[in-house]
Amino acid sequence: MNRARLSLRFRVSAAFGLGLLVVVSVLSAATWHLATGYLLNQRQQSADRHSRINARLVDNEVRTQTDGLGELLSGLTSGPNSTILVSLPGGWHTAGRPVRPEALPSGLLSRARPGAPAHDRFTADGVPVLAVAQPLATATGFYVELHPLLGLERTFRNLRLILVAGTLACGLFGVALGAWAARRALRPLAAFTETAARIARGDMRARLPEQAGPDLAPLAETFNSTADALEQRVRRDARFAADVSHELRSPLTTMTTVAEVLERRRDAMPAPAQKALQLLLAELHRFRGMVLDLLEIAAVDQADNGEERELVDLGPLVRSGVASSPAPHPTLDLAPEPLLVAADRRRLDRVLANLLDNAARYGGGAVRVAAHARNGVVRLEVDDAGEGVPAELRERIFERFSRGLHAGRRDPDSGTGLGLAIVADHVYRHDGRVWAEARPGGGARSSWNSPKRAADAVLSRLPDRAARPGNCRCRVRS
Template sequence: MNRGSSPRLSLRWRVSAAFGLGLVVVVSALCAATWHLATGYLLSQRQLSADRHSRVNARLVDNAVRDQPDGLGELLPALAAGPHSTILVSLPGGWRTAGRPVAPEDLPPGLLTRVHAGAPAHERFLADGIPVLAVAQPLAIPNGFYVELHPLLGLERTFQNLRMILFSGTVVCGLFGVVLGAWAAQRALRPLAAFTETAARIARGDLSARLPEQSGPDLAPLAATFNSTAAALEQRVRRDARFAADVSHELRSPLTTMTSVAEVLDRRRDAMPPPAQKALQLLLAELHRFRGMVLDLLEISAVDQADNGEERELVDLGALVRGGVASSPAPRPALDLATEPLLVAADRRRLDRVLANLLDNAARYGGGAVRVAAYARDSVVRLEVDDAGDGVPEELRERIFERFSRGVHAGRRDPDAGTGLGLAIVAEHVHRHDGRVWAEDRPGGGARFVVELPRARG
């Protein structure tokens, strides 16, 4: 991830969000269609009922005006359907009203102009905060109109309940979609998790790791290709390891012969002229360096061989450090060891080589080890080797654990320059034990090499 960029959601969460969003879109479309159909149907039914009711009432008003014009005072209150209904009648002498008081001026503009013979006009609006349906009917008298305001409180409550149900249903379906997406993603990504775990095992050095056979037609070819690639990689690594081992073994005999001859000549150095003495000194230095490289190559070859765990035992890292420091030819550093046993399941020979290489690296490049510590932290056992050098530049802290890498000392050719395999052997041995190794700055200056191994229970 680039610095400054926002972190991306995992594939599982993206699939879950896609499921949830898709379900919300589908359900929202269905809810919108349901809302429009249901509200349209209920409004049309309410309008038909209001039309029938208003048509009957308009005939009664027509008859009353024709037979007894002054009889509207008793008729109109009787025609009001409820406390929230309003009746307005337009006569040549003015407006007559009954029910909840609503002024004629509050009627929607243009309502009466849309009334035609036999064709009432309708309009919904708020009358003093109450939703009503206005139905205007023409009367038989000239410029006579019958207007009735039907309250829609019950219908509005129905709409509100329907709106709440549809909204709640959409939210619930969205959450269900997220859960369904998470479940589907987990099942779909389960083979990918197996691929990741197998690849991680191969990266840690377990070249025999393979994927289980897949029954699905989509995953079976991928698993077969992965396993064949892993098998080819294992064969290549084994072949390279055997080649390095064979070459190293073949080099030991002539190298031993040349070293013996050079040492015999070295004993007669005083009888040689100065140029020959200088050449012999350079030859001995290169032979000793070459011999160390061959031994390291043999160790690398042994590291590359499969570790079946048969040589592992419970090792007290504190006791191993104490013995390793005591047998080291370098000056003894300060020891900072825990009092309790620091048990790890390990190959003792390989751990001895890890400590020896770290002490040798400190002596060659760091001015010597000044402190060696071992203690437990959570579920791991931690080994620290501090030196008195200039430290390791941050850009080289990973590269120095690669084979034939000597960091800032890559250009040195003196006998004490090393071969660039010591820290690579450390990294290989530590990774074989499911541990970690890295370099960091030591408080107060210098470098600190840290090894963490899983702690074993005795």
């Protein structure tokens, strides 16, 4: 998996878990080696003492040459799984659990010295044993005793199970501890992200709470200072655009009035003057529309406190908007049930009007307007009969003063490049987004989505949730 795709919380949790797993694994390995070594050493010392005593008794019996060696060896066996083997010039004598002398590890007898018995661990017929071999003192031969290690092996198995389970449990505990630590450490970052998202959505009054930690307090103070400066800059720019637009309205109205007066006396003018007057009127009307759009954008750029939100039924809104549109009326496909959303009615009217106007200017006119609800989401669609928008322009058409393929046109119907930008701004103020995609069958489709749960919030009188309809989306398909 690509490391860039792993979240910081996951990496911190994994680091805690892996670190604790490594530390506990080292401690468990050291505990295993120390414990097993100590237990084996104690078992070996006990076997040496026991074998030394038994070997002395066997040596005495061999020296006296009585016939009781077999009975002696049977009496010296310590249990059903123990075995005694005595090597004498006349052959091997055994007692206890039958084990063939050929099963003894090679080199065991050759390593045995007087006062220094030889040891070896092996499995004899499925039973783990400790072999102790030492030479007889007064006879040519060896005394070999096989001590069963079943109890010791059971202890080793339990110890191994405990150490492995403890290591894995510590690893999981490290992951849980890392997740808890990461969550607490990233909590201020989550607050920063939420505040930044609120500012990006247009809530310029969002600020971070004061931080008590010495590491986070300067960051929060700097962030809030930056947000203050950004709010002042946005308000200053919006105020400047509004002031300029207002100042332009008066002379623009005067020029438009004079041009219309001249238009009524157009027949008395020579042909060149008539053509110039026609161009002047077209530019004045286009300029007037641009000023009105700039005033609209300036109003959009102001902070949206949600006070103008209300319950809006998209069905009557669509019927009213389509009826008031000067373009030919498209086919209506509306759901029979009420389609309620919590939104600013004026802005929704403007979104629908701009989409219909855009379809009339560039898409051959709207042919279908639909509104439906699905999975708790209300969707409004506007289909046109145009050729569509190229893929490389589907994002740029929502930028201000972007007119796509019509950027070089200067006729009255070319538009100002602000209509879809206003749509995008209004939709964004409703926590939505706008995009372009192909319509089935050709042409363009504009869609506006809004969750119905916002309307439920209004009905239940919860202003905090009713103020924003949530994940509303406007979609333009081409």
